[in-house]
Amino acid sequence: MGYVPLWVKTNGSLLEGASHPEELVDRAAELGLPAIAITDRDSVAGLVRAWKRGKERGVRVLVGAQVTVGEHVDHAERLVLLAETREGYGRLCRLLTLGHARMPKGESCVTPRELAEAAEGLLALAPTPEALRLAHEAFGGRLYALVTRHLQSEDARLELELALAAARLGAPLVAGTEVLYHERKRQALADVLTCIRHRVTLREAGTRLRPNAEHALLPPEAMRRRFRGLEHALDRTHEVAARAAFQLSELRYRYPAEYIPEGQSEQSFLESLTFEGAKKRYGERIPREVRAQLRHELELIRELDYGGYFLTMWDVVQFCESRGILCQGRGSAANSAVCYCLGITAIDPVRMKLLFERFISRERAEPPDIDLDIEHQRREEVIQYVYARWGRRRAAMVANVIRYRRRSALRDVSKVLELPPEHPRVAAIADAIEGFPRHLSIHPGGFLLGAEPVDTLVPIEPATMPGRTVIQWDKRDVEDLGLFKVDLLGLGMLTQIHRCFDLLRAHEGLELSLATIPPEDPATYEMLSRGDSVGVFQVESRAQMSMLPRLKPKTFYDLVVQIAIVRPGPIQGGMVHPYLKRREGLEPVTYPHPSLQPILEKTLGVPIFQEQVMKLAVAAAGYTPGEADQLRRDMAAWGEKGRIEAHEERLVSRMIARGIPKAFAEQVFSQIRGFGEYGFPESHSASFAILSYVSAWLKCHHHAAFTCALLDAWPMGFYAPSTLVEDAKRHGIEVRPIDVSHSGWNCSLEPSESHPPYAIRMGLRYVKGLGERERERLEAAPPPYADLADFAQRTKLGKRALLALAEAGAFASFGLERRRALWAVRGLLANDRDGLALAPTSPESLPRFAPLRREAAVRWDYETSMHSTHGHPMAAIREPLRARGIPTAAELNAMPGGRRLRYVGLVICRQRPHTARGVTFMTLEDETGFVNVVIWADLYEKRAALVHSGSLFEVRGRLQRAHGVVHLVAEDLAVPSLERPIPRTPVRDFH
Amino acid sequence: MKPPRVAVVDVPGLPPERRAALAHRLLAFSPRVEPDPERAGVFFLDPSGLEGIFGRPSKWIRRVHGALREEGLEGAVVMGFSRFPAWAVARARGGVRVLASPEDERAEAREAPLSLLELGPELERALHKLGIDTLGSFLDLPRGEVSTRFGARAKSLHALFAEALTPPLEAFAEDARILVEAELEFPDAQVDRLLFCLKGALHTLLAELGRRGLSLSSLLVGLELEWGEPLALTLEPAHETRDARVLLELARLRLASVELRAPVQKLSLEAKPCRLEGRQLTLFDTRAVDPLAPRFTRTVDPDAAARGLARLRASFGEDAVTRAILEDAWLPEHAFAWEPITHVARPKPREGDAPFLVRRIHPKPKSLPSTPDGRPRTDPPIVAMAGPYRFQSGLHREGAYARDYFYAERTDGSLLFLYRDLHHERWFLQGALD
Structure with a gap:
């Protein structure tokens, strides 16, 4: 007769459990155990994965947790609680929420009174006499004394004391061990985790470690031997298992939707909102196919009971609109006409022929998942609205479980063992620890909302960030349970677009919105086709800039393809070149199989989008919808080894069996693997393409406002402010320096005599050392200022801020060049100490200092504000470079291909994509533009240290010109010797 | 030529622990040597009245420089008129110099880069930002303004270099050796x-x-x-x-x-x-405890044990006398360590403690033979065993171990503490209880 392990901790008990939930369940199945309790430390983190594996393996998973109980955490007891009923489980979650709320992050302790109030519907197992006494009154007949034997010298005494206490209190005995891992071999890993948890080395750990490996899941016969004399207590584990009847599948979840007008139901309200929105989108006469699509979607929504979710998303979007916050739904929600009509998404799926079933389907039986992009600087307003609207108990953020990756695993294990990372013992343990949870973070913007309090569904913990709470489950757990999740994500581009619209309204009286930007503007596509896309959403990276002149987008759909094609999916699948060749008419459009034509027609016979790949799996490899959906999830879980690989043989062999060439089948699988890491669904790409087009149009037609808004929305995008400023200057826009008399906190537009009619005035926010406190003081005392003394007195800025402004040249309007400004500021600060009014500072009263040379001014600019309006650092060394025959970027990019030359520039971007097979790409910049440098693997190996750390490079190489794109293929790299140093520019490194 | 008034020896980077010795050495060249309190390698010497011994100033400074070389030190020796300006020249120019006049000294000192004069990083940076990189440009700033902007130390430095402060030389004090x-x-x-x-x-x-x-x-x-x-x-x-x-x-x-x-x-x-x-x-107190004195005259001397320990340490080395301390470890032989002591504390028995067993651990476990049925064989033989209590680790610094410990009672009533090594399948005696 077997037994049921009742006290089991997975690696959801952070840095304590040494096995994944799945491993424990698998081992239980191998041992023939009928059930296993999952009782993580003050947590239910491991439950969902265990439950899911239990379903697959036919092992029932009992639901519970090990709870820390006491008036004070230093004298607390451990109690194992198992849920009998749904209500009992809800009380357990609430109990753990209380325990976590009062303790530092990652810890929990509940009081005996709280335990007593939560006891109904729960069983308690007490491993010590003290725990037994604590729980006795509250649990009564639901209490067991848990006798444990771990072959430790204390076992006998503890067992005797526990048995005596149990006899006195009338609690039956049940036997078990405290399971921390599925097999004994994991003891070493458990020991390392203990050391990490206590921040000690193995040498220092002492008795913090368990003395032996007796915390594994044991076979029934071994347990019988272990508990000789207490066989009846071991058999009683079956009784406990039968009583702990609650299952996670019993969780029924209702989405909150209580703000429904009287006389309406959830569904009828949704329908009326949808058709109202449809009229706004399509006019009074809604096209027939749209009506049909809407009815189809609404029927499915009603059938699956998802109406509340859509209403909630509509509610959030309405809030954003009421506050003038730009937002847009992305992802598969863009496949939904209902979402489009409700204003949640901006893509017309009917026109774009997107498949609604990609978003929701009967077969998938998964709730919808809408990601809402929000202006990043205002996302917090929306998050606080959600908390306010639904309350802290009904709205909680989903966890993001930070797991060990290879590097962090090697580092932590190496520290514990005091051995180098290359040591075999370190590598072996690091292998095992890879993928283990390290700590809980918050999923950026993922909310779990409920009609009932969320903390009766899953415990809620305080997050590190103030004002945030997080549930103990991550996105995957939430999906596996079929719960509703809302993702509220910050997007810098929306902030930038909004700012740009505001600037154009203020300066030119233009009222623009995402919907009213003129579509299909040839000038915009021409600009993009030249690769002139710095600052343009999604197409500004080095790789995108190299692709634009090849793809030459002319329509919106071209942009949708452009965004999706420069991703590991299509690149690894080798689909990029075939697509481009077919587009240029260099090769015919063919299909590997007639059945694939409808799927691949839009993209000239080449799979680019994630849905195409999934449709291929169904059409070409005969995947069922369920298999296709599993494929989609496995693609999304690319971080977990082996999941995608499990499909290879099935997919490829089935495709071949249907007459598809092997090479194509293997390409498709390769693309699938790449898609896992970063592949775009068509709807997602289309949503992004809208923003990409809008930002490109703004850059093309209103470059000054575009750049000004981008600088204000920064940090965002691909480039540093200095590159954005230089790009604007190269487009003929005047950029004016920071000055306290003219600059606001943000950048602004000022009238300019030259063309275009506006210059950009850099904002005070760019002065290093100025933050929110300084902003408040500056805005409380706006210009004009009589002089420096007046400025200092009115703004009451501190010494650091004043010196920073002086160094940045922000006092030039007072007739003070930087050195005199520094001198004057120091004098003011000294005089200010006596509390008397500051004497006016006239320039004439100050000593004369050597004037700052131009290149020094540029260097100071970069040091103080990350950019310069006075020139580019490279301009300072142009003469000696010219004397050596070294061209500028503009000259180089105009040269014919094949030429050998040298070039010197400042690095602004370094990338080494894993799809590029060891090739490193660098973008160098000078005062005239960019040069793209390609470094092959062998040169990289020779110059790795320089490539990684250098800021200014001299590249010797050969020019390559193809399809309108110019690259300098490096043959060698060096640091040029200079008479004077030039400042480093910020670099986007290896993203 | 105006007679020189001060010589400066500058040894950049002199380790502080060599300062005293160098000061001593320099006493051979002047009876008045003043180590700069702030700068470890800077010494001011009074060269007056030494021509009779050393000859011309240029000979004297070469002798001083030679002494530095003998000590394995690289430095500069400058004879000038004011301490800090002369030092500025020494630091900027190096070598050996006799400055011809205060004007020459001033002129050369003005050219000294501020970066060499140990102003402190904050002051140096602030002055550099103003384009003030030489001593001359620093001295050109109005002293009052220097004080208000850069503080008292900057003002003091300004004054020292401008010769506004010229306290007399203070010869250093003997060390306490x-x-x-x-x-x-x-x-x-x-x-x-x-x-x-x-x-x-x-x-x-x-x-x-x-x-x-x-x-x-x-x-x-x-x-x-x-x-x-x-x-x-x-x-x-x-x-x-x-x-x-x-x-x-x-x-x-x-x-x-x-x-x-x-x-x-x-x-x-x-x-x-x-x-x-x-x-x-x-x-x-010269009264010693006479070991030959009759018992009743002996007094308890609390220092006797300490003196005894000192003699033992003197005879056998510093680590000769040790005591056991507990260590936090599972394996019995690792659960204690020995630490040297210099004093013996009086024992303080606790009230009401019941007698308890003492477990004596052998320094090295002793191998035991086994009986045919795999139990440990001892003489007298074992009649009962309690255990096992398992200690096991795959990560121990001394290698993986797996041991099952037992308490064993023998026919004569004695109690043993022994274990079975699970890897080697052998029995070992770890200790005994009494």
């Missing part, structure tokens, strides 16, 4: 004769300590041998003392335990001094 050396008439290795020589030196040393009102906490005995490396012995009495007998006794014990590879030709005694505390008046 108390060292006595004694040469033997003939090199000797006999302990008694060495002690005799040591006794005389010790008397001188103790007198100096007494003059200074100090005691010693340890005594370093240096033995220079006729050939081979010198020996250094440290004698640490039980507590601070000026008691010659205690020290001689320790010296005798130590010398007796040391193997001299060659006769001693010179010995030195250096005291590690300490303050004389009130308690230590008892040090001068």
Whole structure:
């Protein structure tokens, strides 16, 4: 007769459990155990994965947790609680929420009174006499004394004391061990985790470690031997298992939707909102196919009971609109006409022929998942609205479980063992620890909302960030349970677009919105086709800039393809070149199989989008919808080894069996693997393409406002402010320096005599050392200022801020060049100490200092504000470079291909994509533009240290010109010797 | 030519621990040597009145520079008129210089880069930002304005370099080393004769300590041998003392335990001094405990044990006397360690403690034979065993281990503590209980 392990901790008990939930369940199945309790430390983190594996393996998973109980955490007891009923489980979650709320992050302790109030519907197992006494009154007949034997010298005494206490209190005995891992071999890993948890080395750990490996899941016969004399207590584990009847599948979840007008139901309200929105989108006469699509979607929504979710998303979007916050739904929600009509998404799926079933389907039986992009600087307003609207108990953020990756695993294990990372013992343990949870973070913007309090569904913990709470489950757990999740994500581009619209309204009286930007503007596509896309959403990276002149987008759909094609999916699948060749008419459009034509027609016979790949799996490899959906999830879980690989043989062999060439089948699988890491669904790409087009149009037609808004929305995008400023200057826009008399906190537009009619005035926010406190003081005392003394007195800025402004040249309007400004500021600060009014500072009263040379001014600019309006650092060394025959970027990019030359520039971007097979790409910049440098693997190996750390490079190489794109293929790299140093520019490194 | 008034020796990067020795060395060239309190390698010397001994100033500074070289030091020696301007010249130019006039000194000093003059990083950076990179441009700033903008230290530096502050040279004070050396008439290795020589030196040393009102906490005995490396012995009495007998006794014990590879030709005694505390008046109580005195006259001497331990340490080394302390570990042999002690504490038994078993651990587990049925064989034989209690680890620094421990009772009632090594399948005796 077997037994049921009742006290089991997975690696959801952070840095304590040494096995994944799945491993424990698998081992239980191998041992023939009928059930296993999952009782993580003050947590239910491991439950969902265990439950899911239990379903697959036919092992029932009992639901519970090990709870820390006491008036004070230093004298607390451990109690194992198992849920009998749904209500009992809800009380357990609430109990753990209380325990976590009062303790530092990652810890929990509940009081005996709280335990007593939560006891109904729960069983308690007490491993010590003290725990037994604590729980006795509250649990009564639901209490067991848990006798444990771990072959430790204390076992006998503890067992005797526990048995005596149990006899006195009338609690039956049940036997078990405290399971921390599925097999004994994991003891070493458990020991390392203990050391990490206590921040000690193995040498220092002492008795913090368990003395032996007796915390594994044991076979029934071994347990019988272990508990000789207490066989009846071991058999009683079956009784406990039968009583702990609650299952996670019993969780029924209702989405909150209580703000429904009287006389309406959830569904009828949704329908009326949808058709109202449809009229706004399509006019009074809604096209027939749209009506049909809407009815189809609404029927499915009603059938699956998802109406509340859509209403909630509509509610959030309405809030954003009421506050003038730009937002847009992305992802598969863009496949939904209902979402489009409700204003949640901006893509017309009917026109774009997107498949609604990609978003929701009967077969998938998964709730919808809408990601809402929000202006990043205002996302917090929306998050606080959600908390306010639904309350802290009904709205909680989903966890993001930070797991060990290879590097962090090697580092932590190496520290514990005091051995180098290359040591075999370190590598072996690091292998095992890879993928283990390290700590809980918050999923950026993922909310779990409920009609009932969320903390009766899953415990809620305080997050590190103030004002945030997080549930103990991550996105995957939430999906596996079929719960509703809302993702509220910050997007810098929306902030930038909004700012740009505001600037154009203020300066030119233009009222623009995402919907009213003129579509299909040839000038915009021409600009993009030249690769002139710095600052343009999604197409500004080095790789995108190299692709634009090849793809030459002319329509919106071209942009949708452009965004999706420069991703590991299509690149690894080798689909990029075939697509481009077919587009240029260099090769015919063919299909590997007639059945694939409808799927691949839009993209000239080449799979680019994630849905195409999934449709291929169904059409070409005969995947069922369920298999296709599993494929989609496995693609999304690319971080977990082996999941995608499990499909290879099935997919490829089935495709071949249907007459598809092997090479194509293997390409498709390769693309699938790449898609896992970063592949775009068509709807997602289309949503992004809208923003990409809008930002490109703004850059093309209103470059000054575009750049000004981008600088204000920064940090965002691909480039540093200095590159954005230089790009604007190269487009003929005047950029004016920071000055306290003219600059606001943000950048602004000022009238300019030259063309275009506006210059950009850099904002005070760019002065290093100025933050929110300084902003408040500056805005409380706006210009004009009589002089420096007046400025200092009115703004009451501190010494650091004043010196920073002086160094940045922000006092030039007072007739003070930087050195005199520094001198004057120091004098003011000294005089200010006596509390008397500051004497006016006239320039004439100050000593004369050597004037700052131009290149020094540029260097100071970069040091103080990350950019310069006075020139580019490279301009300072142009003469000696010219004397050596070294061209500028503009000259180089105009040269014919094949030429050998040298070039010197400042690095602004370094990338080494894993799809590029060891090739490193660098973008160098000078005062005239960019040069793209390609470094092959062998040169990289020779110059790795320089490539990684250098800021200014001299590249010797050969020019390559193809399809309108110019690259300098490096043959060698060096640091040029200079008479004077030039400042480093910020670099986007290896993203 | 106006007579020079000050010389400066500049040794950039001089380790602080060599300062005193260099100051001493420089005393050979001037009776008044002032180490700069802020800059470890800077010394100001008064060169006046030394022509009679050293000749022209240029010869003098070359001699000083030569002395630096002999010490293995790289530095500059400049003779000028004002301390800090001369130092600025020394730091900027290096080498050996005699400045012809105050005007020359001023002119050269003005060109000295501020980055060499140890102003401190914050002040240097702030001045650099203003384009003020030389001493001259710094001195051109109005001193009052320097003070208000950069603080009192900047003002003081400004004044020093501008010669506005010229305090007189302050010769350095002797260091506190108390060292006595004694040469033997003939090199000797006999302990008694060495002690005799040591006794005389010790008397001188103790007198100096007494003059200074100090005691010693340890005594370093240096033995220079006729050939081979010198020996250094440290004698640490039980507590601070000026008691010659205690020290001689320790010296005798130590010398007796040391193997001299060659006769001693010179010995030195250096005291590690300490303050004389009130308690230590008892040090001068010459009443010793006479081991031959009748029992009833002996008094309990709390220091006797300490003195005894000191003698043991002197005879057998510093780690000769140790006590057990508990360690946090699972394996019995790792659960304690030995630490050296210098004092013995009085035992303080707790009230009401019941007697308990003491488990004595062998320093090294002893292998035991097995019976045919795999149990441990002992004589007398084992009648009962309690256990196993398992200790197991795959990560231990001394290698993986897996042991099942048992308490075993023998036919004679004695209790053993033994284990079965699960890897090697052998029994070991770890200890016994009593």
